[in-house]
Amino acid sequence: MSCKYSFIVPIYNEEETLPELYRRLQAVMEQMDGTVELILINDGSRDRSLAIMRDLHDQDPRVCYISLARNFGHQTAVTAGLNFSRGQVVVILDADLQDPPELIPSMVEQWKQGFDVVYAQRTQRHRESWFKRLTAYGFYRILKQLADVDIPTETGDFCLLDRQAVDVLNAMPERNRYIRGLRSWIGFRQTAVLFERDPRYAGTVKYTFRKSLALATNGLVSFSTVPLRLSTYLGFFSAVMALTMAFVVIYWRLFHPASPITGHAIVAAAVFFLGAVQLFSIGILGEYIGRIYEEVKNRPLYTLSEIAGFKALHSTRTY
Ligand code: UDP
Ligand code: MG
Numbered sequence: 235m236s237c238k239y240s241f242i243v244p245i246y247n248e249e250e251t252l253p254e255l256y257r258r259l260q261a262v263m264e265q266m267d268g269t270v271e272l273i274l275i276n277d278g279s280r281d282r283s284l285a286i287m288r289d290l291h292d293q294d295p296r297v298c299y300i301s302l303a304r305n306f307g308h309q310t311a312v313t314a315g316l317n318f319s320r321g322q323v324v325v326i327l328d329a330d331l332q333d334p335p336e337l338i339p340s341m342v343e344q345w346k347q348g349f350d351v352v353y354a355q356r357t358q359r360h361r362e363s364w365f366k367r368l369t370a371y372g373f374y375r376i377l378k379q380l381a382d383v384d385i386p387t388e389t390g391d392f393c394l395l396d397r398q399a400v401d402v403l404n405a406m407p408e409r410n411r412y413i414r415g416l417r418s419w420i421g422f423r424q425t426a427v428l429f430e431r432d433p434r435y436a437g438t439v440k441y442t443f444r445k446s447l448a449l450a451t452n453g454l455v456s457f458s459t460v461p462l463r464l465s466t467y468l469g470f471f472s473a474v475m476a477l478t479m480a481f482v483v484i485y486w487r488l489f490h491p492a493s494p495i496t497g498h499a500i501v502a503a504a505v506f507f508l509g510a511v512q513l514f515s516i517g518i519l520g521e522y523i524g525r526i527y528e529e530v531k532n533r534p535l536y537t538l539s540e541i542a543g544f545k546a547l548h549s550t551r552t553y
Contacts, residue, residue, distance in 0.1 A: 238268030240321030241338075244311035245287070246277040248329040250436035252286045255329055256297075262335045263296065266342070268322075271543075272297045275315045278305030284540075291542050298543025306536045307445065309411045309452075312391060314536050316400055318544060324395045326413075331435035333392035341394040341427050350396040350422035353414075356388045358430045366446075373450050380458040385418045386426065393417060409528050409535060412453040419457070455521050462522060465515030472511055479504070 241259060245252065256272075263270045276284045276299060287299040300314055312326055323345055327333040337354060344352040374387040391413050395403070402420050403413075418424070441449070454461065479500075 236269070237271045237321050238323060239266055239270040239342075240315075240319035240324045241270065241272045241335075242275065242312060242315035242319060242324060242326045243273070243329050244275045244277055244308050244315065245279060245283050245329050246305060246308070246311070246440045247279045247281045247283060248437060248440075249279075249282040249286060251330050251434075252283060252290075254435055255331060255335075256290055258331065259335045260294075262338050265339060270296055271319075271321060273315050273318055274299040275311040276301040277308065277311040278302055288542070295543070299541070300538060301540040303537040303539040308391075308441070309413055309449070310536050312413055313411050314538075316395075317404055318541075319400060322397050324397070324400050325393070326395070327392050328390075330437065332431055332433070333390070334429060334432060337392075337427060337429050338394070344425050344427060345394055345396065348423060349425045350399050351393060351417060351420075351424040353386065353389045353393040353417065353424065353426055354429050355386060355426040356390070356431045357428050362431075362433070369446070369450075373453075377450075377453055377457070380454065380460045381415070382457055383415065383419045385415050385453075385457065389414055389426070396422070398422065408456075409533075410452050410456055410525055411535075412449070412456050415453055415457045451521065455525060459522075461518045465511075465518060468511045468515065472508060475507075476504075 241263075243255065243259075248255070259272060263272070272294075274287050274290070274297065276287060284299075284301055287297070287301075290297045291299055298318075300318055302311060302314060306314075315326070316324065323342065325338055325341065327335065327338075333354065341352045341354070374385075377385060378387060393414075395417070399417075399420055399422050403416060406416060408416075
């Protein structure tokens, strides 16, 4: 092991935040009681991010970078960083300075107390839209109810991991990686460090609504099979409705033969309702089957176009 700490930062079109990120991280790196490597992962940026990363690497040998061959998404970028990290302690943080680097020393403090996983928990989110806050709030509570593991609320990917935990995560073969879920799933001694989440330093949010929705679905499907059971419940509910309706019809036929039940509307409604239940259930099945398909294809998680700063260490490894 050549260094004590690895800092992992996924980068997607962050030319505006990179210099400030480096400035603040550098100040933290100076304070650390051991050697630090800063691993920047370029997740297929289309701006000058990669050029800036090259410059940083030339200036400062502690900066290494990996460039993925296209945009693979945040979770995959972090996974690539974990694969390449060499430190005894690994810290994952966002590039937009919403995860304050100055929190790292207190996370390390917890690690020294014997914790293997130290995750940062938000007490407050500054200036994020009400829509984002509301959906995040709702989602994390649903996930908590449904998931098999206890995934703490108000946590993101900002965390510190001991080498042991990183090795376990790296050994997990699954393709759809919901890192904050996997992190809880692996166990070990875990603790939280509280912080206030600042607004993004510069640039625009890279997690579009679509990407956030995909991440949320992934979290739910990867850590719970309850949605699959939902179709059973819905089927049961429809059966009860159908039976009740049958009794009502028989009752009217027997006791009120003069007033026949006419109601195309109710029939149409019932047909639509059942159609909806069936399509909904097939959709849920599809989410799971799609993921099985992804796993079975067994493609590599990402492809690399450029790496720097890892010397011979990784040249024999294939991804
Ligand atoms: N990011 C990435 N690939 C993507 C989207 C985002 O590597 O496809 C990175 C981005 O550069 C940032 C982090 O993931 O470092 C979090 O993104 P962002 O701040 O836009 O999302 P937030 O979590 O704040 O909504
Ligand atoms: Mg952000």
